[in-house]
Amino acid sequence: MKVVHYINQFFAGIGGEDKASTLPASREGAVGPGRKLAAALAAEGHELVATVYCGDDYAASERNAPAEILALATEAGAELLIAGPAFGSGRYGIACARVAAAASAAGIPALAAMDPSNPGVPEVAPAVAVNSGDAARHMGDALTKMAAAAAVLAKGGTPGEAEGVIGGASAGARRNSLAPLTAAQRAVLLALSRLAGGKTTEIKLPDFGHVAPAAPIADPREAVVAILTEGALVPFGNPDRLESARAKHWFRYPLTGRDTMAAGEFQSVHGGFSTVVANADPNRLLPLDVAREMEASGEIKALHPDYLVTAGNGTGVADATHFGVEWAAELRRAGVQAAILTAT
Amino acid sequence: MNLVPIAARVGAPRIVPTRGIPFPAGDPSLDPEAERAWRRRLLETALVAVSTEVHKPTIFDPMLVAPAPA
Numbered sequence: 393m394k395v396v397h398y399i400n401q402f403f404a405g406i407g408g409e410d411k412a413s414t415l416p417a418s419r420e421g422a423v424g425p426g427r428k429l430a431a432a433l434a435a436e437g438h439e440l441v442a443t444v445y446c447g448d449d450y451a452a453s454e455r456n457a458p459a460e461i462l463a464l465a466t467e468a469g470a471e472l473l474i475a476g477p478a479f480g481s482g483r484y485g486i487a488c489a490r491v492a493a494a495a496s497a498a499g500i501p502a503l504a505a506m507d508p509s510n511p512g513v514p515e516v517a518p519a520v521a522v523n524s525g526d527a528a529r530h531m532g533d534a535l536t537k538m539a540a541a542a543a544v545l546a547k548g549g550t551p552g553e554a555e556g557v558i559g560g561a562s563a564g565a566r567r568n569s570l571a572p573l574t575a576a577q578r579a580v581l582l583a584l585s586r587l588a589g590g591k592t593t594e595i596k597l598p599d600f601g602h603v604a605p606a607a608p609i610a611d612p613r614e615a616v617v618a619i620l621t622e623g624a625l626v627p628f629g630n631p632d633r634l635e636s637a638r639a640k641h642w643f644r645y646p647l648t649g650r651d652t653m654a655a656g657e658f659q660s661v662h663g664g665f666s667t668v669v670a671n672a673d674p675n676r677l678l679p680l681d682v683a684r685e686m687e688a689s690g691e692i693k694a695l696h697p698d699y700l701v702t703a704g705n706g707t708g709v710a711d712a713t714h715f716g717v718e719w720a721a722e723l724r725r726a727g728v729q730a731a732i733l734t735a736t
Numbered sequence: 737m738n739l740v741p742i743a744a745r746v747g748a749p750r751i752v753p754t755r756g757i758p759f760p761a762g763d764p765s766l767d768p769e770a771e772r773a774w775r776r777r778l779l780e781t782a783l784v785a786v787s788t789e790v791h792k793p794t795i796f797d798p799m800l801v802a803p804a805p806a
Contacts, residue, residue: 605749605790612783623760665758675775676762682775692783730786732779734760735739 393546394441395433396470397426398461398491400484404445412483413725414447416457418464425531429474432539438546442468451487453721458490462498465491470500474542477505477524477534478512480601482717485512492519501545505538508558509601511713520551521558598709615729618696620719622704623670623677623736624662625653635703636663642702642715644722647695652681664705665736677734696728704735744793750785751795752778 401407401414403424422430423443430440444464451457465473473495475488485504489512492504496519504516505524513521522541524534537556544551551557571578578594585592609615626634632643653674660667660677675681678699687695700719704712723731743751754760755774763774781798788796 600746603747603749605792608787608789610787612787615786617783617786621760667758669758669762669764672764673762676759676764679761679775679779682761682772682779685776686779686783691780730783732782732786734754735743736757736760 393438393471394469395438395472395474395542396465396468397422397429397440397443398465398473398475398488399424399426399443399445400451400478400481400487401445401447402484404443406445406447409724412447412449412721414445415450416444416446416461416464418442418444418468420468425477425535428532429535429539432536433542436539436543436546438472438542442470444468446487448481448483448487449721449725451491452483453718453725457487458494461487461491462494465495466498466500470495472542472546473500473502473519474538475502475504477522477531477538478507478510479524479528479530479534480507480510480526482511482713483721485510486515486714486717488512489515489519489521492516495519503538503541503545503551505534509599511710511717513558514710514714516558520545522551523556523558600709609729612692612730613690614693616694616696616727617683617692618699618723618726618728618731619647619678619680619683620700620731620733621678621736622702622707623660623734624703624705625658625660625670625674625677625699625701628657628659630659630661634661634701636661637703637705637707639703639705639707640711642700642719644698644700646698647680648697650680651684653678662703662705662736664703677736679732679734683732696723696726740795744795748793749790750782750788751793752781752785752798753795754778754798 401411406414420442422440426443433440444461446461475492478485478488485506488504492502495502502519503522505522506512507526508523522537541551541555655672658674660670670677683695686692702715740751740753755763761775763771777798781796781801784801785796
């Protein structure tokens with residue numbers, strides 16, 4: 393089978409963050425990590441015919457990017473598509489997931505490789521997600537698993553645990569079982585264990601991963617600053633139907649020509665607190681009036697012309713992580729150096 | 737204020753505590769002029785925060801960080 397490999401601008405050797413806006417492009421044959429993949433595929437009788445690559449910012453935040461990338465893969469004759477491995481990288485993982493999902497939906501068997509914690513995982517279906525491990529030190533193993541999973545796909549089969557496929561049940565998933573003691577008895581035993589310095593638990597606390605803080609900006613007077621909110625502040629009437637809880641969407645609204653968030657023109661649709669005070673003066677949620685003042689006085693170089701908004705109310709951690717990755721990509725592409733996000 | 741430990745727990749690198757969940761950039765108990773001064777202080781603090789190197793979730797208290805009102 394003819395296989396097309398999707399990778400990002402970094403693994404294609406184009407460059408790092410400074411090249412994250414690189415448009416989708418295609419090269420004949422294997423590139424970078426694709427070489428080892430090509431060798432493993434050749435052993436199974438498959439040919440890696442082309443490599444399609446794209447900058448992470450473009451791939452993860454441009455609506456048409458997955459379709460453009462798929463078109464390049466199809467042009468190259470893809471009969472099977474392999475994306476990644478993206479490891480723990482959010483934008484790259486989302487891009488791999490969307491490209492593989494688009495290919496699969498178009499009838500081209502596809503897989504995307506990434507860490508199970510990658511925010512791209514929920515978007516891989518109907519393609520196959522392969523566990524790559526969380527960092528590039530697992531590259532060798534990841535490529536071996538990807539080639540094995542691809543071989544199964546090529547035969548019309550369904551790759552499984554043996555090929556490192558990420559299952560529906562994550563490590564933190566709960567299963568029902570019958571406990572010999574009642575909840576009250578177990579609670580007392582856990583409390584006693586705790587008093588004795590133990591750390592036993594029946595429910596593991598979620599692991600939110602690690603967020604590497606961005607480097608500080610040198611001087612706010614030279615910076616383009618964005619204001620963002622998860623306070624569900626939307627134009628009056630909520631034209632895009634932002635959810636008031638468990639949001640699956642975020643929106644972008646223009647601030648151009650506005651010096652203040654006027655009451656009656658914006659409203660919060662947040663379902664987790666009383667919005668009366670915020671609606672009386674929406675600057676209490678999104679501090680546009682003072683931000684404009686600081687722009688005029690030169691305390692910041694400029695205010696980003698749009699604000700981004702979602703509803704932070706019972707929002708799934710995976711969804712929120714996803715929004716964060718997309719917001720960061722969008723702001724970086726727009727040349728924003730700092731963001732102030734109000735939280736409710 | 738009670739969102740601060742949550743923000744730190746999930747790893748928000750730079751955190752500015754404010755006065756209430758329904759009004760993160762305001763304080764309706766103040767008269768309009770004083771409220772606007774408070775909002776300015778919050779943004780000034782936020783600008784100090786984004787200009788400061790941090791390695792873990794770090795709290796920037798607007799009463800300590802921003803310059804005193806004139």
